[in-house]
Every structure is written in structure tokens, then in C-alpha cells.
Amino acid sequence: MSLKFLVVDDSLTMRRIVVNSLKNLGYNDFVEAADGQEALAKLGADNTINFVITDWNMPVMSGLELTKGIRNNAESANIPILMVTTRGVKEDIIEALQARVSNYVIKPFTPQVLKEKIEQILAAQST
């Protein structure tokens, strides 16, 4: 299955790093958004997006609100969501899990961890 990623982060630096990492993993189809609201608009306009990688702390709409927005929409409810964030405290992770993120990566991330999480999500989806 070919993957089209939506990379959501208010930091241009982080978006570029995530996209570069995905390119290194052999993926070549990306869409970018600077906050949750822009991400939702892009998801609504492009039904070929089938994987979301999002930061948590963003202005306008956070990654957590974006996750809830995606899960509450029947058309996008099953899209895999990987949260990539600096927030590593227990309460945050539990909150993200309750919002039904597919997996969680702490910044700074390594390409190995990113690869592993993407593969785990895809494996879980195929079963």
C-alpha cells in the first residue's frame, strides 16, 4: 500500500526533519500543515492522505484536538495517527491514548524509532 503522509507541526524545522526522515525510509508522498485546523482542512480536501504524523503543542488547534477531530469524523476515523512530541509525562501519554492516537514518539526521535512505529501501526492495521 502506498502511503501519503500528512505531517503536522508548527515548527518548519520539525516538519522538514520528519519529511527528510520519511524520505530516508523510502516514502515520497507528503502533505504538510502548521496546525490542527489546517490539517483537518487538508484531510477534508484530499482523501488520498492515509497516515498522519502530528505534533501536540501547536497554536490554533493542538495535535490532541486534531486527533479527536479525525476520530470523530466517520470518513477519517481509521486513519493512523502517530503523535511526535516533547510531552513525555504520564498524564499526557494517557490523554493521547484516550484520544486514540495509534502510537506515540518522544522528541528528539531517531529514524529507527520512527520506522519502527510506522511499521507497528501498519502491521496492527493489516490484522
Add this chain to the structure above:
Amino acid sequence: MGNINNNMATVFEKLTDLKNVFKFGEKIVPIIQSLIEFMKEIVPLLENINFSISDSTKKIPQASNQIQNVTSATELATTEILDLVDEITNILIDTENSITTYFQDINERVESYEKLKNMFVENPEVLAMVEKLSPSKTIQLKETRLLDKISKIKSDSYQITLSLQVQDITAQQLASVNHLIESVHNRLTSLIQDIDQAELNRDIKEISTMEIPEGVVFDPNASYVNNSDRQKEIDVLINTQSNKTTQEEIDTLFK
């Protein structure tokens, strides 16, 4: 007579009270004098403290702006580094492709020379000449070494890219500091206004309350630590959740 005696007793009583008042006055006057002396000394000191607070408060917005400038400058510098790394990576990919093409050409030539040598097996003079013209047999080793070096440079460039995650993390830390500075500034401004509204009217006009920008989001605990343990703890939680355990069970994992 009885009335007169009573009245006199009252007069004496009042006189005694008056005497006590004078005695108390004698005792209290030095204390009041000391108090006045103390106030004379303390008032300039308080004014000085007031001035220092208002002066420092006026400088806080400047500090806050400088922090914002640092964030903007590091983001710009990081973008420039990323641009350069991308450029280097693209050049390396081009170079890698050129080297591969070049060595394919060389290998074809080596094969041609081998065929040529077979044609002149019985002519040692020509054979020696062909041998001399033929590319080195170690060419493949050279190709591998070159491509390995390019691959190493590409990998190092990518590591530089990954290390630039520090910019996002420090930006969040600086945003957190800025938020604290802005809160302190607004508290101090409010304090100055409460201390002496009339006296500090002039300064208060100059000290405007800082707007705490809305929508600025940050993680005050953001840290740049290359430690896989944090990710492992999260993985345990995620796995536990996927096995449909209870919230209490998830909580105990962190105790």
C-alpha cells in the same frame, strides 16, 4: 462639705491622670523621635526600592523581545543549515550517480580489453601493450571505497538534520521562559500601582502591562535528551493499552 470633698477627690484623681499622661509623654517622645529618624532614613530607601522595581519592570519587555529574537534567529539559522544539508545531499546523490555511471563505463572497457587480450594471446608485444592500456583491475575496489565514503557523508549529513530537532525543543523552552517573564512583569506592574498610585503615576504611564500573547503553546518540560529509556516507557504504555488493560494498570506502570 461632703460634695466639696468628693469634687476635690475627683480633681486630684484627674490631676494624677494628667501627671501620668505627662510621664507617658516623656517616655513616648524619644520613641517618636527615633521613629521619625527611622522614617527619614527608610523613606529614601523605599523610594530607591520603588525606583529599582519600576526601572526593572520597564526593562522586562526588552528582555522578552530579546528572547523572541533569539528564537527567530535560531529558526532562521536552522532553516539555512537544513537548506545547505539538503543541497549537500543532492550534490552527493548526483556525485554518487556520476561515479556509478563512470565505473560502469570503466568496467565495460575492462571487459573490452579482456576480449582484446584474448585476440592477441599469441602476440606478446601487443598483449603487453593492451595490458598497459587496460584500466587497473583494482578499479572495483576503488569504486566501492568511493561509494562508501559518499554514503558515510550522506549519513552524517542526515545525522546533522536529526540533531537540529534541538531548535524546536529550545524554542519551546524559551517560549516557556518568556511566558514566565511576562507574568512576572504584569505582577510587578500591578504591585507598583498598589504601592503608591499617586507617587508613581509618571512611571506607571511608562510601564504598560505586557500583553501575554494568546495561542503561544509550549511544553515547559521539553528537553533535548537522546535517551531511549523515555521512549521505552511510552512503548510499555502503548502496548498495555492495546491489550485493553485498565487505567489503574496503566498508572501502576509508572509508580
